[in-house]
Amino acid sequence: TGTYYYGLGRRKTSVARVRLFANGSGKLTVNGKDYKTFYSYPLYAQNLELPFEAVGLAGKVDADIKVIGGGLQSGSEACRLGIARALIKMTDSYKPALRSNGYVTRDPRAKERKKPGLKKARRAPQWAKR
Template sequence: MITKLKDFRIGFDNAYYGTGRRKESIARVWLLRNTDKMVIKAKDSCKEFPMKDYLQRDSLFSKVLYPIKLAGLDGKFGIYATVEGGGISGQAEAIMYGVAKALLKYNPDLRQTLKKAGLLKRDSREKERKKYGLMKARKGYRWSKR
């Protein structure tokens, strides 16, 4: 039996949207007023999970909530996020970046606070592509004279 965790409506009047990216991960994040639920929908499995269960580690969960704590808005927003690609840590950082962008839509005056903490700068480090003649991006085959 599948239980739907999302029992709220996302609309223009109660939600603020932000997109976050990190490595191969993409997160679409909605900050929701009048709810305290935190739900993640994984695109590959099309299932919804409580955020604490999906992220598995407390360090990743606290990383996602860091922009909200920094703005002093603890408990005022619920989070609904759809994630795809990458691993759990990349997805957590993508959600964090998406939350920071959504907070800017809620209150543009938070820009200075979030920028000083480095939450508005996209971490652009991506996986380097594999080159022909090599095993990986830079790792080559062992050279043998004969």
């Protein structure tokens, strides 16, 4: 394994722990599988490539990612944030390029809690005037 750069990404209930290995061949593994196998839907797989393309490191860095919780989309977006944070730890000068593409911003949107007296977070029981 050797030395690596660590980044943590979160989205909704997903947590992605990213380890970047600087002199690699572009091998990305998620939970022990190739990222294109794990995220078979192309848009989710592309989320992992975007930060590398933004800084011109596509195919030059290896990443080992562990994802827990959430679904496929939130998992891939958590990976994207984790990769971006690890790249910034690697070289601070990557930050503006990643920031301008929005890869450094943690998406704060999460499921709103259900309130007592309501059916869902905001859905109230049907109301009859008479």
